[in-house]
Structure formats: C-alpha cells, structure tokens
Amino acid sequence: MNEKPFDNRPIGVFDSGVGGLTVLDHIVQLLPGESTVYLGDTARVPYGTRSADTVTRYSLECAQALVARAGVKVLVVACNTASAVALPLLASTFSVPVIGVIEAGARAALEASRGGAIAILATTGTTRSGAYLSELRRLGAECEVIGRACPLLVPLVEEGWVDGVVPLLTLDRYISDLVGRADVIVLGCTHYPRMRSLLRQLLPAAVAVVDGGVATAAQLQAVLSEQGLLAQPGRVPNHRIWVTDAVEAMVRMAPDFLRIDMSEVNIEHVEIATHG
Numbered sequence: 001m002n003e004k005p006f007d008n009r010p011i012g013v014f015d016s017g018v019g020g021l022t023v024l025d026h027i028v029q030l031l032p033g034e035s036t037v038y039l040g041d042t043a044r045v046p047y048g049t050r051s052a053d054t055v056t057r058y059s060l061e062c063a064q065a066l067v068a069r070a071g072v073k074v075l076v077v078a079c080n081t082a083s084a085v086a087l088p089l090l091a092s093t094f095s096v097p098v099i100g101v102i103e104a105g106a107r108a109a110l111e112a113s114r115g116g117a118i119a120i121l122a123t124t125g126t127t128r129s130g131a132y133l134s135e136l137r138r139l140g141a142e143c144e145v146i147g148r149a150c151p152l153l154v155p156l157v158e159e160g161w162v163d164g165v166v167p168l169l170t171l172d173r174y175i176s177d178l179v180g181r182a183d184v185i186v187l188g189c190t191h192y193p194r195m196r197s198l199l200r201q202l203l204p205a206a207v208a209v210v211d212g213g214v215a216t217a218a219q220l221q222a223v224l225s226e227q228g229l230l231a232q233p234g235r236v237p238n239h240r241i242w243v244t245d246a247v248e249a250m251v252r253m254a255p256d257f258l259r260i261d262m263s264e265v266n267i268e269h270v271e272i273a274t275h276g
C-alpha cells in the first residue's frame with residue numbers, strides 16, 4: 001500500500017504590509033493544520049504606487065527571504081500589485097510552487113458574472129498592469145472589464161477607517177458610475193475586503209462582490225493536495241509573522257484581520273537582503 005506523503009514545512013505568504021493578512025486568514029481557516037510564515041514588507045509599503053520594476057525587485061527579495069530563511073514549501077503572493085507584475089519571474093526563479101491572487105480572483109469573478117461588466121477595484125499599479133483584464137480574457141471572458149484605481153482606500157484601511165461617512169463617501173466617489181453597469185465587483189487589493197460591508201451599502205443586492213483571497217486559498221489547497229505537500233493531519237500548526245519595519249503596527253492591526261488566537265502567533269522584525 002502506498003503511504004500518502006506529507007510535508008510539514010510552512011506555507012510562505014508575503015505582502016507589502018498588513019493587508020495580505022486578509023488572504024492569510026482564508027488560508028488558515030481552510031487549512032487549519034498548516035503552519036505559515038507571513039512576511040509583511042512594512043518598511044516599504046505601499047507597493048501599489050510604485051513602478052513595476054521596483055515592485056518586482058521587492059517581491060523577489062521577500063520571496064527569497066521566505067524560501068531561504070523559513071524553508072517554505074509553497075509561496076503565496078498575497079499582494080495583488082506584486083501578483084500583477086512579478087508572478088512569472090517569481091515562478092521561474094524559485095523551485096517551490098508560486099501562487100498569486102489574480103488568477104483565482106479572475107476565475108471567481110467570471111463564475112459570478114451574468115454578462116454585465118466586471119469591475120476591478122485595485123491599486124494604481126495593479127490597474128495600470130492590466131493583469132486582471134489579461135487573465136479574464138485568457139479565461140474566455142467576453143464582457144466589458146473596467147479597471148478602477150482606488151488609491152485612497154489603502155490608507156483609510158491602514159487607519160482602521162472601515163466604516164463611517166468618510167470611507168463611505170470616498171468609496172462612493174470611486175464606484176458610483178459602476179452601479180447599473182457592473183454586475184461583479186472584484187476586491188482586487190488586499191485591503192479592500194475590510195471595506196466589504198461599506199461597499200455593500202452602496203451596491204444593489206444583485207451585484208456580486210468577489211474577494212480573490214477565498215479562491216486563492218482554495219487554489220492553494222488544490223496545489224498542496226496534487227503535489228503531495230499537505231501537512232500531516234492533526235498536526236498543531238505554528239504561525240509566524242515577520243515584518244521589515246517595527247512590530248508595533250502589526251501587533252495592533254493583526255487581530256482585526258485574523259480569526260485565530262493571537263497568543264499563538266509569533267510577530268517579529270526581520271531584516272531582508274535588499275539590492276539597491
């Protein structure tokens with residue numbers, strides 16, 4: 001009888017900062033026996049306003065730290081901006097599987113679509129890259145695809161302003177012309193799921209709001225299973241969060257993002273090798 005192989009190495013997840021914890025949360029909920037190491041590049045956030053070259057360099061450095069220092073078995077690029085510009089290079093650089101958030105998000109959007117426009121709310125960098133549009137077309141979408149950069153939303157979420165009149169008016173300014181035109185809205189940025197209930201107040205019930213993090217966790221589960229990389233069932237997992245800046249902001253904000261016992265999460269500062 002063939003024994004099913006197990007792999008107890010951690011899952012590596014990285015993002016420009018705290019927002020990728022929305023993706024980590026879905027991973028931990030779906031795969032409760034898996035250990036994780038999350039790297040938030042808080043010293044260099046935001047990525048969404050930077051050039052594709054800079055984001056690619058930062059992404060390589062984050063991935064290298066997770067592979068070399070944490071010995072991860074898979075890399076999840078939780079950051080939409082990094083996924084949009086750096087995924088092919090990351091996949092060809094590292095021998096472990098590399099999973100971004102764009103493919104899963106685009107697939108989920110297409111499944112929810114009823115023929116109206118699909119609108120992608122994202123950072124300036126993700127919007128400029130056209131990555132969601134390319135992925136949707138690759139998957140066969142023929143509908144209108146609207147990219148909408150919403151640069152003020154990340155700082156609002158970072159400040160914890162996820163309800164009340166200021167974020168509501170800001171969101172409305174970004175999306176009011178989409179009402180009646182789009183039947184799917186994609187939360188194409190790590191931070192935006194935190195504004196989901198506010199967004200729902202502005203949208204008719206028939207409009208689907210898609211969070212790529214859910215589909216990314218499902219894709220990760222499928223890859224681990226297909227490649228014999230799942231951890232041994234019943235194992236008690238270990239969760240580490242690394243930040244490249246001081247830990248205080250992460251210590252303060254992480255509990256708002258994660259539905260796990262924070263006393264079991266080790267948060268520490270790391271220096272990662274940088275190249276200019």
Ligand code: DGL
Nearest residue numbers: 016046047048080081190
């Ligand atoms: N993590 C980024 C993303 O999902 C948002 C924050 C940033 O601009 O770095 O695109």
